[in-house]
Every structure is written in C-alpha cells, then in structure tokens.
Amino acid sequence: MENQKPKIYTDKVLAITSLSFVFILVAGLAIYSEASIKLAAQMMLWATSIFTTPVLLFAFLSIIFTMMLAFSKYGKIKMGEGKPEYSTTSWIFMFILSGIGSSSLYWGFLDWAYYYQTPGLGLTPESAEALKYSVAYSFFHSGASAWAIYALASVSLCYSFHVRKNKGLSLASIIEAVTGFKATGVVGRLVDVLFLLCMFGALTISLVLTAVTFTNILSLLTGIPNTFTTKVIIILAVSVVFALSSYVGMENGMKRLSSMVCLGVVLFAVYVLIFGPTQFILNNSLMSFGLMATNFVDMSLFTDPMGDGKFTREWTVFYWLWWISYAPGVALFVTRVSKGRTIKEIILAMVVGGSVGLWFVFGVFENFSVYNFIHGAVNVPHILSQQGGEVAIGQLLSLLPAGQFMMWIFLGIMVIFLAAHMDAVGYAVSATCTRGLEEGQDPSPKARLFWCVMLTLVPIAMIFSKAPLDTMKTATIVTALPFIVIILIQTYGLIKWLIEDYSKIPSHLIEQKSFEETESTADHVDYRDAHIEVLKPVELVRENLKREIS
Template sequence: MNNLKKSRRDTPLAVVSLLIIFSLVGGMTAFPKTSIDGAEKVLYWCTTIFASPILLFAFFAVLFVAWLGFSKYGKIRLGEGKPDYSTASWIFMFILSGLGSSTLYWGFLDWAYYYQTPGLNLTPESQEALKYSVAYSFFHSGLSAWAIYAVGAVAMCYHFHVRKNKGLSLASMIEAITGCKASGPVGRLVDLLFMLCMFGALTISLVLTAITFAKLLSILTGIPDTFTTQVIIILAVSVVFTLSSYVGMDGGMKRLSHMVCWGVVILALYIYVFGPTQFITSNSLSSLGLMLTHFVDMSLFTDPMGDGKFTREWTVFYWLWWISYAPGVALFVTRVSRGRTIREVLMAMVVGGCVGIWFVFGVLENYSVHSFMSGLVNVPDVLSKQGGEVAIGMLLDHLPAGRAVMAFFLAVMVVFLAAHMDAVGYAVSATCTRDLEEGEDPAPADRLFWCVMLTLVPLAMIFAKAPLNTMKTAVIVTAIPFALIILVKVYGLLKWLREDYGHVPSHQIEEYQRPLQVVAEEAPTAGPVVASKQAV
C-alpha cells in the first residue's frame, strides 16, 4: 500500500474538534466535583431513556449478521486482488482495534461486579449470582458486541471497496447513502461526533490501564503510585504507539498486534496450566452454556418491575461502549480487509472475536473466581475497599513465579494499549484526511499529531480523580447518535446489495463480480450499479 504523499488534512474539522475537547478537558480540570456530579446525572438519564432501544438494537444486530453471513450476499468480495494480510495477522489486527488494554483489567474483575450487583433479579452475593457472573461477562463481550462491530464494518467495506466511493470517513458514506454532502452541515456534524466519540471511547481503556499499571508497578518495584507516575506511564505508552503509527500499518500495527496476541495467549495459557486447570475448564463450559441458553433473556432484560439499575449501568453501557468504538473499528477493518468476502469479515469478527475473548476471559475470570471460592483472595471485597488494581496484583502474586508473571502482565498491557491507541489514531487521522482512496493512508505527520492529542482527555480524568461512572458518561453521550448512524449505514448497505446483486443468483455471484471489478478499475467513481449496466 502506498501512503498518502500529499496531506489533505481537514483543518476545520481538526480545529473545531480540538476546541471542544480542550474546553471539556479544561472544565474537568477546573471543576472536578461539578463535572463528576453532572456526569452522574447525564449517565442516569441517557441509560434510562434509551435502555429499550439500545437493547433491541444489539439484539437485532446479531440477527442481521447471521442473515447476511448465510445469505448469497456473503459471497461478495470486498475489493479486487488477493488479501493484503495473512488470515492470522488480519484477525489479530482488527480484534485489537476493537479491544482495549482494559480488557485485561475486566478479564480478572468483571465477574466480581456481577456477583455484587447481578442481573436477572438474582440475589446479590448469592450462589446463583456467582454461578451467572462469568456467564454475564461472556454475554457482554460476546455475540451482540461483535455483531455491532461487524454491521458497521461490512457496510463501510462495501462503500469503500465495492462501490469505490472516495473518502474513508463516516461523512463520505452518509453522503453516498443520503446525498447529504460530506462538506455540508450534516457531514460536518457526523465527522465531529465521530472525533469526539473516539476521544471518549479511548478514555476508559487508557485510564484503567494507567491506574492498574501504576499500582502493579508500585507493588513490583516500590515506585510510588502517584499522579505523576500515572502521567509518565501514559506519556511512555504514547511514545510507543506514536512511533508505531508513524512507521505505518505494515511495520507498526502488524507487529504490535502479533506481540499482543501472543503475549495474551501466553499469559492465559500459563494461568490455565499452573492455575486451577480443571475448575477453569468446567466453569468456562458451564458459563458458556448458561449464556447461550439465556441469551434472549439477557439481551432483552429491562427489569420493568425493579429499578433497572443493572440493565442501565452494565448491559446498556456495554452496548453503547461497543457502539462508540464501532465507527472507528469499521474504518480500521475496511483498511485491512480488501480482497476478503463479506462472509469472511463477518465470521472472523463474530466467531474469531468471541472465541478469542471467551478463551482469555474464561481463564482469567475463572482463576479469579476459584481464588475467591478457595479463600485465597476475596476479590469482591478487595475490589470494593481497595480497588480492582490491588485485587489483580494479589491474584498475580499468588501464581507460581508471581512477580515474574506480574512483570510480563505489565509488558503485555503496555503493548496492548499502544496497539489499540494506534488503531484509534489511524481512524481519527483518516477522518481528518479528505478523499482517501483505496491504497492510501493518512500522512504520517497527521497520524503523529492525533496520537499526541488522544492522550489529553484521559490525563484530565486521572487528574480529576474521576470515578468509573464519569468515564462511562464520556463514552455514552457521543455513542447514542451513532446507533442511528449505524442504522443509516445498514439501510445503505441493503439498498446497494439489492441494486447490485439482488437479481444475481447465488451460484453466479462470484462469476458476476469479476467483470464488475474490471469496469470499476476503468471507472472508479461509477460503482457497481453503473458497471453492471456496462457489463451486461
């Protein structure tokens, strides 16, 4: 792939985005208590009003992905030529674009939150709540989550690789679907929301990683766990992912993704082998069975006869968190998926993503659950009184060669965060570059600039000592509009599929697509609709 030789940066979008972000950062820093109180109210209001629509959105995303993957349209190839990356590298890269380093934090502790505040009206801290705790973790990181990613990703891939529309940005796709100009008010608003959403979505991952890293580093080396230490950690990670982003997709992101995936797999395998192997295996299978058996109940649980707190604070929040990342993941998946079929993208994202995260969560969480049940570490109590990062440190320390494992965990966490920030930085810089075409990347200087900017909001959150709910608010406020934008993208995708391939029998799609690709190369702006007339 050739990098974009001449910068076509969207300066007005960059300036307006940064002005808003700087204002939010300044307000958070100057008025931390007021900001936190306001965030609590906004979080409650958003998750109450939009609870049912968001639950339905996620549930139907699963149904849509299943239909699309098994339909004749699954055979459509997204772009010409062979894929740019091996299957393993490809899956590693876009899974990492959709998972933050906070995955390692939640991997040890997610179940403990559900044990203390369970869903389905279970009694808190009961045997039944413990039974469902890992199952709920599998649910919140499973089929619905990856289906949300896949819906937006396939639509963007089709827009860019099959329709040959210029611009690797949400506004360019909205223009192609609705006719509203990317440079007009609607397009400007869409891209602005995207920019703000990327900053908000990254906040939880970066803040939780910095806090956890600083605490574990203090346990390991005795270095004081202070705000200064956390800032230094964030800046150090920023240097890593900035260098990776500057080097480019092939030299930077590809290598980081391999390092992270192998690092996480090695960590999980070590805990599986040297931890309670039999319990990890049996409870992982049991939790997976519970989740699949009660998938519809979990998906549509609104708690109308209760206070709805669990649904608001966990399920709805999680779906909005995944929605907030979905536009950026779509841009990144589009960049690395040329030459793949729609079915391949959907299978790799939903099946590959679920299997990968279920394996990691199954090992880490069930080791944590077993430590609690055996009296080794009272994880829920430590989480409530001392913080999740302390609980993680205690869990790692009880493993054979615990200090070495802790050091390895920190190394994996840093590279994980760098890889994730690299993917987000690419999506932001691509949005701020006008008319990107297939084979082009944003200019290295632009990627470098946005990598630096992405650290500002998390730094303000740490300085203000913002609680988890405040960080959640930073995600959901900008995520809600993107549920509507994803629906527009789905409408556009269905419209294009019907126009381009609705009349083509399933067994002829691959043969039919070849002449379209030749015509598309000769007239890249025509799209398959025009091309099909010429080909026939």
C-alpha cells in the same frame, strides 16, 4: 491531467473544532468537577432509562441481521479486487485490538465480581446462583451481540469504500454517499466531530485506567510511589511505542504490535490455565458458555419491568452503548485492512473470532479469580470494593508459580496492548481528518504523528487536573446514542446498494466473480455510478448464461 490522483489534504477546520471541544470539556470537568459529577449521573440515568428498549433491540437485531447477511448470497461479495493484504491471523489480531482496549486485561480478572454483587435476571446478590451466572454474564457482554454491532458498522463502510469506490474514509463520507449531505457540510462535520469526541473520550478512559492499574502493580513490585509523575512517565512511554508504530505504517507497525500482544495474551492465558486450577477453569468455562447460550434471548431482552431495571441500565445498556461508541472507529480500521475479504469473512471473523478470543481469555482469567475466591485465597469482591481492582489482580497473580515474574510479564503485555489499541484509534482519527482518501491510500505519517501527540495530551491533562473520569465516561456513552442512527443509515445504504448491484445475479456467479477477481485484477469493476444496474463483467456473465441456455 485526467489520470492525476485527487488531492489529499487535512481538514483543518474539523481538526481544530474537535480539539477545541475536547480541551474545553477537560477544562470544564476540572473546574466544575462536583457539578459535572451530578450532571453526569443524571445524564447516565436519562440515557440508559429512556433508551433501554431501543438499545437492547438494536444489539439483538444486529446479531440476527449480520448472520442472515453472512449466509445469504450477498455474503460472497468481495471487498475490492485482488487477494487479501494480510494473512487471516494477522487480520483478525489487528481488528480485535482495534475493538478492545488494554483495560480488558483488567476486567478479565474482575468482571465476574460485579455480576456476583449486582446480578441480572432477578437473581439474589452474592448468592450461589449469582456466582453461577457471573462468568456467563461476562461472556454475554463480550460476545456475539457486541461484535455484531462492530460488524454491522464495518460491512457497510467496507462496501462503500471498496466496492462502490466512494472517496473518503470517514463517517461523513458514507453519510454523504447514502443521504447526499456533503461530508464538508454542516451535517458531515457534525457527524465527524461527534465521532472524534467519542474516540478521544473512549481512549482517554482506557488509557487512564491502564495507567492507574500499571502504576499500582508497579508500586507493589518495586516500591516506586504511585504518583502523577509515575503515571505520566508510563503514558509517555506507551505513547512513544504507539507513535513509532503509527509513523512506520500498518505493515511494520500495527501488524507487528498486534501479533506480539495477541500472542502474548494467549500465552499468558495458557500459562494461567496450565499452572492454575485447570480442571475448574475448563469446567466452569464450559458451564458458563452453556448458561449464556441457553439464556441468550433472556439476557438480550431483559428489561426488568417488574423490578427497578438497575442491572439492565447500569450493565447491559451501558455495555452496548460503550461498544456502539467504539463501532465507528473500529469500522474505519476494519475497512482499511479488509480489502480482498468477503462480507461473510468479515462478519464471521468479527463475530466468531472476536467472541471466541475474548471468551478464552476471560474464561481463563475470570475462573482463576473465581476459584481463588471460592477457596478463600483472595476475596476479590471485597478487595474490589474496598481497595481497588488492581490490588486484587496483584494478589491473584502472586499466587501463580513465579508470581512476581508473571506480574512483570502482565505489565509488559498491557503496555504493548495499549500501544496497539492507540495505534488503531489514531489511524481512525487521522483518516477522518484526511479528505480525499481512496482505496490503498493512508493518511500521511506527519498527520498520524500529530494525532498521536493529541491523543496522549488529553489523558495527561485528565490526570493532572484530577477531572472525574466517570464524567468523561458518561459523556462518551451519551455521545454514542446518535451513532445508533448513523449505523442504521449506513445499513439502509448497504441494503439499497446490495439490491441495486447484486439482487439479479445468482449466488454461484457472485462467488465465481469473487474468485476470478482474486486470481486476477485485470478486469476492474467500477461501481462509482449507482444508477448503472450491473456493470460490464456482470453483463458478460449474463451473455454467457444466455448462450448456455440457448
């Protein structure tokens, strides 16, 4: 009986509570739409004004801390025993798709136009200088600081789950491990309810925006009316793919979907690069990267005290809070797929791999869009303001060779992208509501399928009720504020554990130990007892060192 595995069960109280909050929120937005819009505007102004400096500092210090950690001796610590479960390419693809939604394809063509019309760093709107910095700001908001926030949340949870062997794959479980507040207690449940609300809100926004873009482009191609029914059919079709992927599991589902969509996006970008204005795309991408790199500190800490601070509030602070809202879910998913990886690998793969991937795709798509704006082919800012971004995307894609065919390819990639992203979010949600998970264990297929259905119903309800999407966006952003405190608590726990477990071990012995565990898992290291300074394998290493010295 002692060797019997602990019982894994669904936390029904947490599931029912969070779902009740979600559907009450959607109903409230539908019934009191005008009042909710006004309240949302006030809440957004409050959140982004009062917390401007803390949010900017949090993002800026995240990149400094994660880079220092990666290149310290602690970066050599391996998460769990044995070799990595997934190839490096599949691994990076999976967590990139967990961290960005299909709506990034939408913003990939249009993001620069917003910064051209409302630029940062005190630049004049719609000026040559604003256009020059437009893609650079897009690179900044999708680059190192954003991915460092993900990495900061991920490494601490990975360490807790794989090295310390703390049970449970949820925010509440790591809060319990650090603070002692029970995961099933009031504090633990509050943390998980906030997380689930944030995940539902963020995914709903991504799903609705993708559905609207998809149906508009589909209407341009086929003449099918852009109605509620069309949107529901699209959402249901995506959900079937997502549900099947989630049900069959990580290896046959998410891994294959992520590989398909990432390869599809890269090939699509390569097509645009080759058959678009290649020289302009390459030149402006390089210049934009240079502008971002040389102005990185200014962009990171631009509070605009001499002005109205509107750009910082509405763009940089908003974006960082948006990334923070996704960070806990990404951390759960990254923890699941990162067994056998070192801290350095996780940080560099996220910060460098994630940034470079988005910079390549955004660089190609945005500069293709900028080029056609400069040469008068498509007035993207005007169309964006008057008709909607999906119309501008349709006109841009039609300029490519085999334009209509490429629009169909674009829609196909968008659907698979959304399904893969929903799969990652669905896993994080089902893992949060499953108690007692240990390393190598997943929520049951039935639990994952249940949450697939729930994650689909909310956006359909939003579209049907015509509830204001911007209000849901505000709710998600405001809910993200407590996650800053939660991530800081996680980070405190990580630093504390690293000092307790590895501060007295030389760098080369940490690397040697990680290498030996990769070659063989025979000597299992158990870190469950936080009061034991260093465990048997480490003690053996010390004895060997003493012998060598003597």
